[in-house]
Amino acid sequence: MKNNKINSTRTPVYRDAGFELTNAERTSEAFNRESGHDQDPEVFIYSRYRNPTVIDAEETLADIEKSKWALLTQSGMSAIDTALSVFQKKDDERPWLFFSEIYGGTNSYIDNVLIERRGINVERYYPEGHEYDPGKLEEIIRRKKPSFVFFEIVSNPLLIVVPLREIIDMIHSHGASVIIDNTFATAHLVKPLELGADLVIHSATKYLGGHGNITAGAICGNDENLLKDAVEYRKYTGHMISPDDAYRLNTQMKSFSLRFERQCKNASAIAELLDEKDIVREVLYPGLKSHATHENAKEAFNDRGYGAIVTFSFDGKDDQEKRKRRDSFIQSVSDSIILVPTLGDYHTILMPVEPVWGYKYPDPGMIRLSVGFEETEELLNTIQSGLPAVD
Ligand code: PLP
Numbered sequence: 039m040k041n042n043k044i045n046s047t048r049t050p051v052y053r054d055a056g057f058e059l060t061n062a063e064r065t066s067e068a069f070n071r072e073s074g075h076d077q078d079p080e081v082f083i084y085s086r087y088r089n090p091t092v093i094d095a096e097e098t099l100a101d102i103e104k105s106k107w108a109l110l111t112q113s114g115m116s117a118i119d120t121a122l123s124v125f126q127k128k129d130d131e132r133p134w135l136f137f138s139e140i141y142g143g144t145n146s147y148i149d150n151v152l153i154e155r156r157g158i159n160v161e162r163y164y165p166e167g168h169e170y171d172p173g174k175l176e177e178i179i180r181r182k183k184p185s186f187v188f189f190e191i192v193s194n195p196l197l198i199v200v201p202l203r204e205i206i207d208m209i210h211s212h213g214a215s216v217i218i219d220n221t222f223a224t225a226h227l228v229k230p231l232e233l234g235a236d237l238v239i240h241s242a243t244k245y246l247g248g249h250g251n252i253t254a255g256a257i258c259g260n261d262e263n264l265l266k267d268a269v270e271y272r273k274y275t276g277h278m279i280s281p282d283d284a285y286r287l288n289t290q291m292k293s294f295s296l297r298f299e300r301q302c303k304n305a306s307a308i309a310e311l312l313d314e315k316d317i318v319r320e321v322l323y324p325g326l327k328s329h330a331t332h333e334n335a336k337e338a339f340n341d342r343g344y345g346a347i348v349t350f351s352f353d354g355k356d357d358q359e360k361r362k363r364r365d366s367f368i369q370s371v372s373d374s375i376i377l378v379p380t381l382g383d384y385h386t387i388l389m390p391v392e393p394v395w396g397y398k399y400p401d402p403g404m405i406r407l408s409v410g411f412e413e414t415e416e417l418l419n420t421i422q423s424g425l426p427a428v429d
Pocket of ligand 1: 243
């Protein structure tokens with residue numbers, strides 16, 4: 039999309055709430071075309087429906103995801119709400135099947151909105167320890183006949199990687215659709231639509247935005263009917279991203295691949311460093327051969343990297359000692375690595391797992407690092423310098 043009035047190379051931020059339609063004939067034409075949900079309308083009506091700055095950012099994202107279309111929303115949660123809701127049809131009573139190992143906010147949305155308020159018939163699939171069993175998943179699908187299956191390629195915080203190609207094919211063979219939250223792996227590691235997934239969503243708040251300064255979500259797909267349904271749902275619910283956020287996200291997405299590649303390299307170096315330390319009981323990083331789903335990651339990501347999250351646990355004679363070591367590490371790296379409850383920022387941040395997830399992952403020594411793109415040696419020195427304090 040070009041701004042043809044001045045010789046700028048960018049689409050500016052169009053903050054118009056409504057666009058000028060001039061006369062009755064043009065108004066009627068614009069509204070008629072709007073009901074067809076053109077992806078690139080010639081005449082805009084109202085920014086909650088469509089906005090040129092937003093469309094420009096969506097084109098950047100479709101190029102990253104190699105999808106036919108992409109839609110931006112106010113948050114990752116509004117992208118999830120949109121992606122799932124387009125499958126909600128009157129008289130379709132088939133259940134919706136969710137993996138249990140998904141973002142806690144998504145699990146709360148399922149419990150409090152889908153089940154409690156909308157009365158959706160929800161089924162859940164649980165992993166076996168730190169691994170998925172496609173046979174068990176297939177058994178549930180055969181029995182429950184879900185309309186779709188929703189999962190994350192890399193879980194949080196244990197970083198369990200799904201056997202991606204195998205389960206997409208298996209789910210489709212039972213006539214169900216596949217919706218994937220690809221926030222953690224990102225399009226840099228794998229593009230699930232190329233493997234046949236029906237919809238991919240992202241919390242663009244994380245790696246796509248990449249600077250910890252935007253809350254946004256994205257839905258990508260190739261199916262034109264799903265596009266029409268998703269545009270319509272976003273319009274009715276008002277999940278539309280603001281033009282200002284879309285503009286900033288667009289700029290920040292231009293460097294997404296460069297950033298993420300470096301972040302993956304740093305994460306891999308940190309995982310290897312921590313893996314050598316006696317005081318560290320366990321390092322969960324899909325790039326390590328010791329990770330239970332390393333082979334799934336290798337196949338799905340094809341050597342492009344293994345993600346930028348490293349979860350690790352301090353050893354100790356009892357829970358109290360583990361907790362003490364965790365807290366001491368957090369304190370001693372705090373000048374460089376701060377505790378912030380998000381991920382995907384350009385600088386490394388951390389979260390203690392137990393206070394956030396509680397009984398679900400009750401390991402008091404566990405820390406999740408979201409690795410940034412700092413100078414690698416500097417970052418390794420910071421981590422290293424945090425360790426002796428707990429030795
Ligand atoms: N999906 C995943 C995997 C997430 O980690 C998050 C948030 O942390 C979300 C979705 C929700 O995104 P947002 O916070 O942008 O609504």
